[in-house]
Each structure stands twice: as C-alpha cells, then as structure tokens.
Amino acid sequence: MLDLHCHILPGVDDGAKSLDVSLAMARFYAADGVTHVVATPHCNRSWRLLRAEVVPRVAQLNEAIAAADIPLTVLPGSEIQIVNSTAYRAEYEAGLYCHLGDRPAFTLLEFNWVARNYPADAVALVRWLRDRGTTPIIAHPERHEFFVHEPIRLRKLVDAGAWVQITVDSLLGVNGPMSREAGEAMLRTYPDAVLASDAHSMRRCSGLKVGFVLVNDWLGPDREQQLRANADRVLTAMTAPG
Numbered sequence: 001m002l003d004l005h006c007h008i009l010p011g012v013d014d015g016a017k018s019l020d021v022s023l024a025m026a027r028f029y030a031a032d033g034v035t036h037v038v039a040t041p042h043c044n045r046s047w048r049l050l051r052a053e054v055v056p057r058v059a060q061l062n063e064a065i066a067a068a069d070i071p072l073t074v075l076p077g078s079e080i081q082i083v084n085s086t087a088y089r090a091e092y093e094a095g096l097y098c099h100l101g102d103r104p105a106f107t108l109l110e111f112n113w114v115a116r117n118y119p120a121d122a123v124a125l126v127r128w129l130r131d132r133g134t135t136p137i138i139a140h141p142e143r144h145e146f147f148v149h150e151p152i153r154l155r156k157l158v159d160a161g162a163w164v165q166i167t168v169d170s171l172l173g174v175n176g177p178m179s180r181e182a183g184e185a186m187l188r189t190y191p192d193a194v195l196a197s198d199a200h201s202m203r204r205c206s207g208l209k210v211g212f213v214l215v216n217d218w219l220g221p222d223r224e225q226q227l228r229a230n231a232d233r234v235l236t237a238m239t240a241p242g
C-alpha cells in the first residue's frame with residue numbers, strides 16, 4: 001500500500017520536526033499496512049525543496065528506518081506549488097524538481113490557496129506535462145475553496161489529463177464539512193483519483209486504512225479496489241526497473 005503525499009522528511013518544512021518524529025510516523029505507517037511512502041516536502045515560496053536536496057535526505061531517512069527495523073520504504077518526491085507556470089516550465093525542463101519516486105511519470109502539484117494566484121493557463125500546463133509523459137496529480141483539491149465552489153476548474157484539469165489526490169483527513173471531517181463533502185463528491189466524480197494522508201506529524205497522521213474503509217462504506221468495494229489499483233499504478237511507475 002502506497003501513501004504518495006506525506007511530510008515525513010525531518011526538519012525541512014512544516015512536517016516532521018525531528019528524526020524521532022519521522023521514525024514514529026514510519027512505525028505508524030507500517031502498522032497501518034503501508035509499505036511505501038513518498039516523502040513530498042513542500043516546494044513553494046516558503047520552502048523550496050528541489051531534487052538535489054530531497055534525494056540524499058530520503059536516502060539518509062531510509063538508512064535510519066532500516067536501522068530501526070521498520071518495514072517501510074520511503075521514495076523521494078515533492079509537493080510542487082504552481083503560481084507562475086512560465087517559471088515552473090523552465091524549472092521542470094532544467095530538471096530541478098523531484099517528481100514522484102524521482103521519476104517523470106507522476107508529479108504532485110499543488111495550487112496556492114488564494115484564488116487570484118491560480119494560473120490562468122493551468123489547463124494548458126496540464127496538457128504540456130502530459131505531452132512530456134508526466135501525469136500531474138492535483139494535491140487535495142477538496143480543501144481549496146475555488147475548486148469546491150467552481151467545480152468546472154477541476155473538471156477542466158482532469159479532462160486535460162490530471163489525476164486528483166484526496167486527503168484522508170478530509171474524508172474524516174478533520175478539515176471541515178466543506179472538504180468532507182467535496183472529497184466524497186470528487187471521489188464519486190473522478191475515476192483517476194488516489195487517497196493519501198498528507199501527514200505532517202503524529203498529530204496529523206491519519207494513515208490510509210481508515211480512508212479505504214470510508215470509501216468502501218460510501219462508494220462500495222469496487223471503488224475501493226479502483227483507488228487501490230490507481231495507487232499501485234503509481235507505485236509501479238516509481239519502482240519498476242528501467
């Protein structure tokens with residue numbers, strides 16, 4: 001089982017504050033049945049985690065996890081916030097970003113929380129990425145008011161080839177009623193969706209199992225299996241030899 005969005009890398013952003021917290025999160029994940037997590041530290045205007053920094057830090061974290069005898073593998077990644085798509089394209093082409101698993105097949109994209117920072121050419125950017133063999137996964141759209149109140153925005157991104165990542169805490173109601181309802185609605189609407197924890201600490205660490213239980217209750221076992229299969233597709237793209 002894969003969690004492709006979490007802030008388990010210690011001391012780099014607003015996620016795990018120390019290696020001890022990272023190891024506690026790793027133990028929690030392993031007990032939850034998670035085998036692989038992608039460390040997705042922020043790459044935004046406050047924290048700018050690029051692949052040159054993420055990849056060696058993930059290797060160090062994996063060494064510590066193995067030394068602690070925790071059965072979990074951490075893969076490199078980042079949560080890349082897009083405000084200026086021209087700058088994004090230049091940095092993408094320069095190879096600065098850490099996409100999921102440090103491979104080009106999938107990347108985790110976040111939009112700014114303020115609607116006026118939403119890029120006018122977001123749909124074109126999704127197409128541009130797909131043309132380059134990269135499928136963008138939109139981080140937690142159910143938490144963004146402009147996606148919830150204007151569903152056409154997300155519909156256009158998905159029609160252009162984006163996937164959506166729904167956060168388990170949203171389904172649990174932790175992020176408020178808007179995100180809970182929108183998360184469920186988006187899971188009903190968009191087949192190309194994945195669940196993730198977006199864990200930042202032990203206090204903000206839902207795991208995945210409870211999310212799949214909710215999906216099974218609300219949307220049925222077929223939809224649960226579809227979501228698990230989507231995550232497996234991402235895992236295979238990140239880990240297959242070659």
Ligand SMILES: [Fe+2]
Nearest residue numbers: 005007079198
């Ligand atoms: Fe995140």
